[in-house]
Amino acid sequence: MPLEFIEGNEAIARGAVRAGCGFFAGYPITPASTLLQYMLDLMPRNDGTAIQAEDEIASIGFCIGASMAGRKAMTATSGPGISLYSENIGLAIIGETPLVIVNVQRQGPATGSATKGAEGDIQFTRWITSGGMPIIALSPANVAEAYELTVRAFNLAEQYRIPVFLLTNKEIGLTQETVDLDSVRLPEIINRTRASASEAYKPHQFGSIEQVPVISDFGGEHVTQFTTSTHDQNGYLTSDPEIAQNMIDHYIAKIEAATDEIALYREDMQEGAELLFISYGITSRSASVAVKQLRDEGFGVSSLVIQSLFPVPETAIKAAMKGIRKTIVPEMNMGQYKLEIERLAPDGMSVIGVNKMDTTLLSPSEIIARGGCRD
Amino acid sequence: MTDQYHETYMTDALGPLPCCPGCGHERILKDLDSALTKMQIDPRKLVIVTDIGCIGLADRYFKANSFHGLHGRSLTYATGLKLANPELTVVVLMGDGGCGIGGAHLLSAARRNLDITLIIANNFNYGMTGGQHSVTTPIGGLTPTTPGGNVERAIDICAIGAGAGATWAYRGISYDKDLDERIIEGIKHPGFSILDIWELCTAYYMPRNEYNKKELYKLIETSGLNSGLIVQSERGEFGAMYRESAGNLPPAKDISALEPVFGHKLKEQTGVVIAGSAGEKIRSAASLFSRAGIMSNLHATQKDDYPITVMTGHSVSEINLSPVTIEYTAIDSPDYFVIVSEDGLKKTAALVASLGSTTHLIVDEGLQIPDTAATIERLPLVRSAKKAGQFTIGLIALGALIERSEIYPTEALRESVRRHQKPGIVETNLRAIDLGSELAAD
Numbered sequence: 001m002p003l004e005f006i007e008g009n010e011a012i013a014r015g016a017v018r019a020g021c022g023f024f025a026g027y028p029i030t031p032a033s034t035l036l037q038y039m040l041d042l043m044p045r046n047d048g049t050a051i052q053a054e055d056e057i058a059s060i061g062f063c064i065g066a067s068m069a070g071r072k073a074m075t076a077t078s079g080p081g082i083s084l085y086s087e088n089i090g091l092a093i094i095g096e097t098p099l100v101i102v103n104v105q106r107q108g109p110a111t112g113s114a115t116k117g118a119e120g121d122i123q124f125t126r127w128i129t130s131g132g133m134p135i136i137a138l139s140p141a142n143v144a145e146a147y148e149l150t151v152r153a154f155n156l157a158e159q160y161r162i163p164v165f166l167l168t169n170k171e172i173g174l175t176q177e178t179v180d181l182d183s184v185r186l187p188e189i190i191n192r193t194r195a196s197a198s199e200a201y202k203p204h205q206f207g208s209i210e211q212v213p214v215i216s217d218f219g220g221e222h223v224t225q226f227t228t229s230t231h232d233q234n235g236y237l238t239s240d241p242e243i244a245q246n247m248i249d250h251y252i253a254k255i256e257a258a259t260d261e262i263a264l265y266r267e268d269m270q271e272g273a274e275l276l277f278i279s280y281g282i283t284s285r286s287a288s289v290a291v292k293q294l295r296d297e298g299f300g301v302s303s304l305v306i307q308s309l310f311p312v313p314e315t316a317i318k319a320a321m322k323g324i325r326k327t328i329v330p331e332m333n334m335g336q337y338k339l340e341i342e343r344l345a346p347d348g349m350s351v352i353g354v355n356k357m358d359t360t361l362l363s364p365s366e367i368i369a370r371g372g373c374r375d
Numbered sequence: 376m377t378d379q380y381h382e383t384y385m386t387d388a389l390g391p392l393p394c395c396p397g398c399g400h401e402r403i404l405k406d407l408d409s410a411l412t413k414m415q416i417d418p419r420k421l422v423i424v425t426d427i428g429c430i431g432l433a434d435r436y437f438k439a440n441s442f443h444g445l446h447g448r449s450l451t452y453a454t455g456l457k458l459a460n461p462e463l464t465v466v467v468l469m470g471d472g473g474c475g476i477g478g479a480h481l482l483s484a485a486r487r488n489l490d491i492t493l494i495i496a497n498n499f500n501y502g503m504t505g506g507q508h509s510v511t512t513p514i515g516g517l518t519p520t521t522p523g524g525n526v527e528r529a530i531d532i533c534a535i536g537a538g539a540g541a542t543w544a545y546r547g548i549s550y551d552k553d554l555d556e557r558i559i560e561g562i563k564h565p566g567f568s569i570l571d572i573w574e575l576c577t578a579y580y581m582p583r584n585e586y587n588k589k590e591l592y593k594l595i596e597t598s599g600l601n602s603g604l605i606v607q608s609e610r611g612e613f614g615a616m617y618r619e620s621a622g623n624l625p626p627a628k629d630i631s632a633l634e635p636v637f638g639h640k641l642k643e644q645t646g647v648v649i650a651g652s653a654g655e656k657i658r659s660a661a662s663l664f665s666r667a668g669i670m671s672n673l674h675a676t677q678k679d680d681y682p683i684t685v686m687t688g689h690s691v692s693e694i695n696l697s698p699v700t701i702e703y704t705a706i707d708s709p710d711y712f713v714i715v716s717e718d719g720l721k722k723t724a725a726l727v728a729s730l731g732s733t734t735h736l737i738v739d740e741g742l743q744i745p746d747t748a749a750t751i752e753r754l755p756l757v758r759s760a761k762k763a764g765q766f767t768i769g770l771i772a773l774g775a776l777i778e779r780s781e782i783y784p785t786e787a788l789r790e791s792v793r794r795h796q797k798p799g800i801v802e803t804n805l806r807a808i809d810l811g812s813e814l815a816a817d
């Protein structure tokens with residue numbers, strides 16, 4: 001049980017190695033640069049390749065190529081770089097490419113405050129590319145969880161053939177914390193299901209629309225196709241409206257059908273509570289201090305901390321809101337995940353956002369006061 | 376010639392190539408087919424990567440792996456494929472349009488010299504979107520977007536590639552008799568190879584500019600650009616060099632595990648801020664201090680704040696120590712505040728002014744601090760650092776703080792230094808801690 005003092009970015013790099021990552025490409029940007037550095041140090045020593053690309057478009061392009069050639073791939077950036085990834089994220093979705101994308105969020109828009117944290121990219125992540133298809137996004141609250149969720153992100157990417165986002169924050173990425181990585185409970189490592197060599201292969205073959213196609217790596221046993229264009233299950237271009245719709249339905253269904261399976265959250269429910277906190281990421285830690293304080297004062301308070309932001313774990317959120325009068329959603333943005341909570345809120349329940357983007361953390365007392373928690 | 380794999384690498388399963396009659400792309404693709412057929416590359420180990428544009432329709436007409444990506448980005452996928460699997464033969468088909476929008480990748484691929492072959496189907500315009508001008512449209516060229524004739528100079532793709540370090544570059548036209556042989560040479564070249572092949576877009580550029588096969592031959596002369604094999608040199612191939620350098624890396628540093636062997640006196644989370652200047656090793660001192668906390672059975676967090684221009688201005692570290700897990704990592708009202716120099720004071724002046732009486736403030740004797748309710752302790756930090764040596768002021772201050780606060784034993788901080796510092800500076804560091812302790816004891 002070795003205790004260490006490491007930052008979130010290092011935990012992610014080590015989680016990637018643990019998950020079997022074999023390829024990393026990135027471009028320097030605060031607060032994600034140290035992750036590039038850790039991967040450049042770790043990959044070559046762990047049978048992998050890590051490279052600084054000429055720009056972010058190349059970073060993610062290299063990763064898509066490497067993933068389709070069979071390597072588990074990861075890239076990392078922050079706001080300005082994520083914006084440049086957008087078109088290629090669509091490519092990874094349409095090509096059903098397993099890929100882990102780390103966004104160490106910083107305050108934006110644009111260059112914003114390079115060295116300051118925020119959670120401003122939540123809805124951007126959900127709707128990150130033209131066409132508007134679903135993705136998976138996980139959000140760790142601390143360094144240990146950054147390690148765990150990295151492994152889970154790789155698993156999900158392989159399992160669902162989709163880009164999986166790890167939404168962290170400068171406040172986790174560059175904050176050193178005490179951790180014992182050996183004590184972090186990790187899931188079994190999942191690898192993509194590869195097509196059998198003896199059978200004919202179609203790169204996007206599914207029976208029912210939610211089925212995830214098996215994969216054959218470039219350079220593997222089959223001759224295979226990958227395309228950015230609307231295609232059929234063979235990967236051949238098509239202009240048939242029925243097939244086009246069927247593929248779109250497939251990209252959506254394979255994630256929607258797995259929503260409950262992907263759902264990751266921590267519940268801390270109190271019998272009879274009328275006040276609920278729904279939080280995620282670094283802000284969930286301020287929320288948990290607020291919860292404890294309010295309970296000490298005699299208030300009934302429940303808390304739901306969401307680790308899998310997308311697909312939205314609706315079942316858990318709806319269950320948590322049962323009997324609740326008021327739900328507080330604190331975020332280091334101007335009210336983004338609150339939109340998801342509002343659409344799921346039962347009639348008569350109020351949803352209060354506690355929001356700021358002044359580059360500082362939301363404090364527990366700020367959340368209590370601005371959330372009207374004692375009202 | 377053997378036909379181990381295919382008598383032709385093009386398939387007619389999808390019908391004829393979707394090119395306009397006479398389109399130069401078709402000629403280039405036939406020559407690529409001829410080259411591949413002569414080479415008999417295992418189709419499973421061969422990838423045709425295409426860019427966007429009419430040329431981007433071509434990949435799936437080959438009996439090989441095909442990868443059709445975004446406009447201008449084909450070289451990036453090719454790079455990922457080749458790095459991930461060096462066994463692959465990777466051929467990229469790109470238009471002149473792709474060379475413009477993806478110029479950065481062209482330069483980088485040339486510099487990198489990864490073993491990829493780039494064939495540019497250069498028809499001087501964007502065929503697919505209606506014949507608009509591209510980076511290779513000749514001066515005077517008529518296109519829908521240069522109605523008065525193009526006035527932007529055409530780029531010399533081979534010269535640009537060569538300038539960036541390409542090790543093999545050829546320029547020819549789609550009518551070249553031996554184009555398939557040139558393609559074979561390009562593929563066999565152990566590094567990045569470029570074939571800039573000029574050709575006709577019969578739908579747009581050719582009719583608009585009263586252009587034909589003869590003109591195409593002439594253009595290569597009148598353009599003043601070189602043709603034929605322009606560059607052929609040898610330089611290490613990127614993939615091989617990367618793998619070799621990876622093999623020569625020293626072993627990774629051991630994980631620095633922290634054993635909690637000391638005790639502590641904290642009942643609750645305690646915030647410590649240390650503020651100084653860049654170059655004073657404030658972050659490093661703070662890290663030794665935090666680790667000593669962990670070695671004393673405490674939880675710790677540390678955040679460092681400094682300007683992007685790291686060698687100048689302030690350096691402020693915020694440390695939390697706590698007997699239980701730390702949730703909220705910001706320090707709104709520090710329990711201990713240490714300011715060692717003017718830069719640190721300037722950065723934190725507003726916070727200093729707002730401090731309450733619960734903060735113990737340790738400052739260098741020479742600093743003019745704003746009015747504050749904090750308990751102030753002035754110490755000769757700068758003077759002591761002159762005695763103890765460069766880079767010691769942070770540890771002197773934290774040594775004093777630990778003596779004063781008794782958060783954990785001074786020995787934990789000393790042990791942290793022994794465990795984490797390079798042997799050469801351990802003695803100086805320990806001396807700094809002792810000096811700090813003495814200051815606080817005085």
Ligand SMILES: Cc1ncc(C[n+]2csc(CCOP(=O)(O)OP(=O)(O)O)c2C)c(N)n1
Nearest residue numbers: 428429430446470471472473500501502503
């Ligand atoms: C990012 C982006 N911008 C614009 C387009 C539209 N577009 C499609 S093909 C093309 C030009 C292709 O020209 P070229 O590369 O010369 O190929 P050609 O059609 O001449 O073979 C453009 C601009 C696109 N697909 N993607």
Ligand code: SF4
Nearest residue numbers: 395398429502576577
């Ligand atoms: S538009 Fe031009 S480039 Fe495209 S197929 Fe027709 S002739 Fe060829």
Ligand SMILES: [Mg+2]
Nearest residue numbers: 470471500502
């Ligand atoms: Mg063109």
